[in-house]
Amino acid sequence: MADFYFQTKDLSVGYDGKPLIRDISIGIEKGEIVTLIGPNGSGKSTILKSIARQLKTIAGTVLIEKNDLKSLSYRETAQKMAVVLTERIKAELMTCWDVAATGRYPYTGRLGILTREDKAKVAAALEAVHALDLAQRDFAKASDGQRQRVLLARAICQEPDIIVLDEPTSFLDIRHKLELLSILRSMAKENRITVIMSLHEIDLAKKISDKIMCVKGETIGQYGTPEEVFREANIRSLYEIKQGFFDPVFGSIELSKPEGEAKVLVISACGTGIPVYRQLQKENVPFCAGILYTNDIDYRVARLLAAEVIEEKPFCAISDAAFEREAYWIQRAERIIDAGVEIGNGNQRMRDLLILAEQSGKLQRGWCR
Amino acid sequence: MKHPANDIMGVNLRRRTRYTGVFLILLTAFCVIVVLNINIGSVPIPISKIAGILFTGEGDARQVAIIWKIRLPRIAMAAILGGALSLSGFLLQTFFLNPLAGPFVLGISSGAKMVVALTMIFFLGRFGMVSSWALILAALMGSLVSVGFILLLSRRLKHMAILLVGGIMIGYICSAVTDFIIAFADDADIVNLHGWSLGSFSGTSWEGVAVAGAVVGITSALVFFLSKPIGAYQLGEAYAQSMGVNIRAFRIALIVLSSLLSACVTAFAGPISFVGIAVPHLVKHSLNTSKPLIAIPATVLGGAVFCMACDLIARTAFAPTELSISTVTSVFGAPVVIAMMMKRHRER
Numbered sequence: 261m262a263d264f265y266f267q268t269k270d271l272s273v274g275y276d277g278k279p280l281i282r283d284i285s286i287g288i289e290k291g292e293i294v295t296l297i298g299p300n301g302s303g304k305s306t307i308l309k310s311i312a313r314q315l316k317t318i319a320g321t322v323l324i325e326k327n328d329l330k331s332l333s334y335r336e337t338a339q340k341m342a343v344v345l346t347e348r349i350k351a352e353l354m355t356c357w358d359v360a361a362t363g364r365y366p367y368t369g370r371l372g373i374l375t376r377e378d379k380a381k382v383a384a385a386l387e388a389v390h391a392l393d394l395a396q397r398d399f400a401k402a403s404d405g406q407r408q409r410v411l412l413a414r415a416i417c418q419e420p421d422i423i424v425l426d427e428p429t430s431f432l433d434i435r436h437k438l439e440l441l442s443i444l445r446s447m448a449k450e451n452r453i454t455v456i457m458s459l460h461e462i463d464l465a466k467k468i469s470d471k472i473m474c475v476k477g478e479t480i481g482q483y484g485t486p487e488e489v490f491r492e493a494n495i496r497s498l499y500e501i502k503q504g505f506f507d508p509v510f511g512s513i514e515l516s517k518p519e520g521e522a523k524v525l526v527i528s529a530c531g532t533g534i535p536v537y538r539q540l541q542k543e544n545v546p547f548c549a550g551i552l553y554t555n556d557i558d559y560r561v562a563r564l565l566a567a568e569v570i571e572e573k574p575f576c577a578i579s580d581a582a583f584e585r586e587a588y589w590i591q592r593a594e595r596i597i598d599a600g601v602e603i604g605n606g607n608q609r610m611r612d613l614l615i616l617a618e619q620s621g622k623l624q625r626g627w628c629r
Numbered sequence: 630m631k632h633p634a635n636d637i638m639g640v641n642l643r644r645r646t647r648y649t650g651v652f653l654i655l656l657t658a659f660c661v662i663v664v665l666n667i668n669i670g671s672v673p674i675p676i677s678k679i680a681g682i683l684f685t686g687e688g689d690a691r692q693v694a695i696i697w698k699i700r701l702p703r704i705a706m707a708a709i710l711g712g713a714l715s716l717s718g719f720l721l722q723t724f725f726l727n728p729l730a731g732p733f734v735l736g737i738s739s740g741a742k743m744v745v746a747l748t749m750i751f752f753l754g755r756f757g758m759v760s761s762w763a764l765i766l767a768a769l770m771g772s773l774v775s776v777g778f779i780l781l782l783s784r785r786l787k788h789m790a791i792l793l794v795g796g797i798m799i800g801y802i803c804s805a806v807t808d809f810i811i812a813f814a815d816d817a818d819i820v821n822l823h824g825w826s827l828g829s830f831s832g833t834s835w836e837g838v839a840v841a842g843a844v845v846g847i848t849s850a851l852v853f854f855l856s857k858p859i860g861a862y863q864l865g866e867a868y869a870q871s872m873g874v875n876i877r878a879f880r881i882a883l884i885v886l887s888s889l890l891s892a893c894v895t896a897f898a899g900p901i902s903f904v905g906i907a908v909p910h911l912v913k914h915s916l917n918t919s920k921p922l923i924a925i926p927a928t929v930l931g932g933a934v935f936c937m938a939c940d941l942i943a944r945t946a947f948a949p950t951e952l953s954i955s956t957v958t959s960v961f962g963a964p965v966v967i968a969m970m971m972k973r974h975r976e977r
Contacts, residue, residue, distance in 0.1 A: 309867075312871060313870070313871075314870060314871070333873075334870070334873040334874065335873040336873075337873065338872050338873030339873075342871065343867070343868070343871040345867050345868065345871075347865060347867060349864045349865050349868065350726050351863060352728060352863065352913070352919045353913055353914070353917060353918050353919040354863070354918070354919060354920075358918070358920065359864065362860065362864055362868070362872065363872070365857070365860075365861050365872035365874075366872060368857070370854065370857065371856055371857055371922060372856060372857030372860060373922070395640075396640050
């Protein structure tokens, strides 16, 4: 393996000397964001704790700039690496400022008294996470989102090269999730801080990470760029999901499709079908969608939600096979919804199909209940 | 323009004023209670004469003797042990991250009491005397045995309420063993043991004060120099470790120091209840911080004031009958603990 800034070599982690996950060998460049994904209980936290020296590693080594982590003193480690953990802290009578200021620990003297410079750094860290106005608030009374930001500020105060975060976005609402991740991104890209974290939100993981590690089973499944890792089949097998729900292109997540044979045929193009699909899904009505070109935005959603998609290759004329299938469904469906189709040279056979639909007496134009 | 950074400086000033205020109040209370303690007793000594006797050593010979031989050593002992007890409580609360932890509740005092009773009977039976050092050592052994059990328990059971119940049970077991020992001891030993096992500062000698002062003084100084890791530990073990605290060494230090403090108290004055919980709580809340650098000295001072005041009441409330010190500390300490539990419950 080439020389990476942060490396694990044949790392085995687990509890009480029993390995849970074996042979983790990964390399991370400085300033990269690496995200661990995987189902609950798969060992993401175990890996993170082992990297952060909270847990004894069972075998293998963790290297920072080619130095074995174990050879560093606790203080040296603390100056290189900061953590944000999932466990709730019971800070009694501590303000958010006090909590953030503990991050200066590895730099202060014997009694831990903050210098003017330390204080300025604490203030800057709080400002970076937009929490300076929380400084005097009692930490125990702050909201989950505020606490998480203060804990991130605490980690920033520690001036680490690497920051390890265990599910930093749990408990946060969507706005604070996005805020937190964008703070992490700017830390990684502007300050060259390496970020190693676990996330539950695979859609967000895909969008923020430089590398993804899939954690499941005895060894880590896949490690690579999001483009390599986020293939639908990978994600399905990682989380043991039976039905398609994840779109690797947009990273969007859908609920499972309604079960059973299609009752409704939806004819649409260029996004007009999506609201119809969603409504039918909410009503738990199985439907068939088509004819859709596979580059149509409707297609990406339909393949996750529709019982059947009648598809056609992009920029081609509608083939006989697709035409016949559509005609079959026009006959069979209980309802036909025309959400709006632009007809041009390529798909002019749609016109014939729409006439067929019209004649069937089941056609409903546009979307109305 | 009002900048948040300036705001922080202003708040710091306010905080510092508050700390100073609390310390001033504690110091004033300290002085007042010392004077009252000298003043009140079966032989009242007028306040006007106290300064003369203290600073010049002149005055009525009987009064001088009462002050120097009886009242002052007792006051000093109450102050030293009160400080030790509440500091021990503060450390245990930090260690277990639970404001209801304390040497008495966790059975640590009772463990010390058991081994001290054994030691007393053994030494008094063989040699007719027992040295302070032997008692401290015995109390420390007893404390560590109890702490050991508590630690075993806390490793298995993460729930804090169970931990406290476990501590109380250990306390009962140790008390039962102590009673059992006393039942089979000689009459002469029993008289000696009985007064002691209820807790009292009476009969304190300067020699005892010197030993207690040395042990508590050194231990408290060591604790003070652990302020920084204690502050980190308040965020929990994992965070403390991530900041560079050597957790294993730190945990051992914390347990040994807090056991030593409460052992010293048990060795000299018997088990004293509630000081270890009530005083740190009151002090932290009046300071409005748990920052160890400030809270440690204030806790020691507060414990001294509290114990001296309780001893004054124990001595004088039903004079000539003297109450045991625990009776008085319970009366004042237990309501504080109940109030704390109610407050915690409400906050959830």
